[in-house]
Amino acid sequence: MKKMYVFFMLIVFLSMTVLSENYTFIFKDVQLFYTVSNETSFFVPEGFDVLWISGVDSWELKKVYQHFPFKIASLEDYTQKSIEAIDEDVYKIVGTNEILFYNPQLNHWCVTDEKNKDKIQPTTQILLKNPKSAVIALRGEGSWEVIYEMKSDGTFNKNVQFNGVPVGQNNLYLVNEYLNLSSRDYIESTKLLSSTRIVNEDDFGMVAQEAILSQTYTMNLGKINFQNTLMNVRISQNDILSYEDRNVINFSLYSNIPNYTKTQIIRHIENAKYNGLGIELPSGEVWIHEEFDNESFPIKLAYIEDTPVGDSLKINLGESWNVQYKIEKLSDVEVKSANSRIVDFLITVKNFSDDRQIVNLSMFEPNIEIEEMHVEGNYQNLKNNSEKGKIDIVFDIIDEVKIRMTIKTVLKE
Structure with a gap:
């Protein structure tokens, strides 16, 4: 029920707000990306599916195939050759420059040069009718975790590592919750979104605040240039006085x-702050450092449970x-x-x-x-x-x- 509530709060506020920037929410098991378009067409970035669209009279998806040279092939010609899977129904012929792929338009297997590999899969185009600052919500693979470090002198580092589809410059939020709604849940939760809108962009900030108030830990990383699939960010460093x-x-x-x-x-x-800590500690791995020849090395990996400020943190060291x-x-x-x-x-x-x-x-x-x-x-x-x-x-x-x-x-x- 809480998962549905958090997700519903996100989509309601996003559907009511005119966004001037891109926003990304990475849950424990999914990445949600929100952007605005006034154009009649929008190409979906690779790695994303369309979740919902508001602010249009109607919309539809279209597959766009790129032009590149290929020839129809017979699988019998490749039974004695080694192949490596590189994508769904796409294979590399080992020892050659050839790529074997299935062409759904022709219902035949085809062969092309490996330089055309990125053109084989069609791109998805959204056709929007009468868009008025249309909010486009996309879903892709994503996850995040907290990774802590603790040294013998009490130095305590808090890092976050997130994994997802790169989306460039955007406002990034990490939500300590599993969304894991089925496709049907997504559709049922979003299909009734109307074009009711407000123009105060500051209201979008209420999403993260509301998530925290609903007992879900949410981290706002601000504007991040998310260019790589895997990124690690240092959040804080504390000096623990005693343990x-x-x-x-x-x-x-x-x-x-x-x-x-x-x-x-x-x-x-x-x-607690009097002990040099006093920060929110969502669950995650913690590397325990020990000193060798006056150098600190992480030699033991343990785990931290969700620990709010004021509680006692317990780490099982084995x-x-x-x-x-x-x-x-x-x-x-x-x-x-x-x-x-x-x-x-x-x-x-x-x-x-x-x-x-x-x-x-x-x-x-x-x-x-x-x-x-x-x-x-x-x-x-x-x-x-x-x-x-x-x-x-x-x-x-x-x-x-x-x-x-x-x-x-x-x-x-």
């Missing part, structure tokens, strides 16, 4: 891990090399008289490094609570943030820590 790498142990009432297992390292970062744990379930008893279940665990955590490491024990299940806990070993700064429904214990481990924990849960409320 924390925790060895996380997630367990449940059913956990019983007799052999030592590696912890997961999760990097915790407060996405398995730990130095910290391992095992969980022994000592008992699991159902107390029917108390309508509860009592589970007794012995959790052993070992630190094989010379550095102090942060460990985070975590469990989230309804109605659980710690009945009793005893900790022994070489640790510091233990914080028990547990409450009903959540176990959250953080401490610094020096070498080995043993935790005897009795957990109670109500079977039925």
Whole structure:
């Protein structure tokens, strides 16, 4: 429903606005291109389909074939030759300058010189009747993603990479949403667009603002000369003041891990201005840098979930090399008289490094609570943030820590 809403807002405002410039919206799975024409004909750029047209009495599509020399061929003459597909029903004859293609006008296979390759496919021409600043909406293949970089000194770069059909100078918006409407959805959503118009061009800016207000993250890159199929743009660079790498142990009432297992390292970062960040973080890949010979290199690829300003950013850095744990379930008893279940665990955590490491024990299940806990070993700064429904214990481990924990849960409320 939200996808339909975002798309509908775009087409309504575009149909009501006289555009003096070109606009491109790249969704996660499609590129939409909008332009204005007062001419009675318009050639559709390669790589685009017509989505809708408003501001005309009527319009139609026409295939325009270019003139170039060719000759009718028999496929039997090429059964012993190697061919390579270069387009739909278009093949390169390996070792020659010949191109084999199917001619739908003649219903025959034909051969031409490879210098005519770009003339084989017909162009699409739109014929417009009585255009009045007609808005032409085109659809092509496109996508975009956010790529982050984080260095050990806290430098945090935010980049966007978009992939689409080059459209030259235009106003570019990136929409953090999948459009993925079917062809029928496109037609049903746009065929009733009328010629009702307003002349205030500033109203077009409401599209991006409205998308943000409807909980869809939208990035306005302004005027971009989109000339290449793939482009990467640096959006921002921040200096994070502090972050924390925790060895996380997630367990449940059913956990019983007799052999030592590696912890997961999760990097915790407060996405706040006081921590040097405080920016919108849509989901994307993040390259983690490490230093070698005083140079910073990206050596690990992780992933960031959608993280708004004020939330805690968590990056999974994979398995730990130095910290391992095992969980022994000592008992699991159902107390029917108390309508509860009592589970007794012995959790052993070992630190094989010379550095102090942060460990985070975590469990989230309804109605659980710690009945009793005893900790022994070489640790510091233990914080028990547990409450009903959540176990959250953080401490610094020096070498080995043993935790005897009795957990109670109500079977039925």
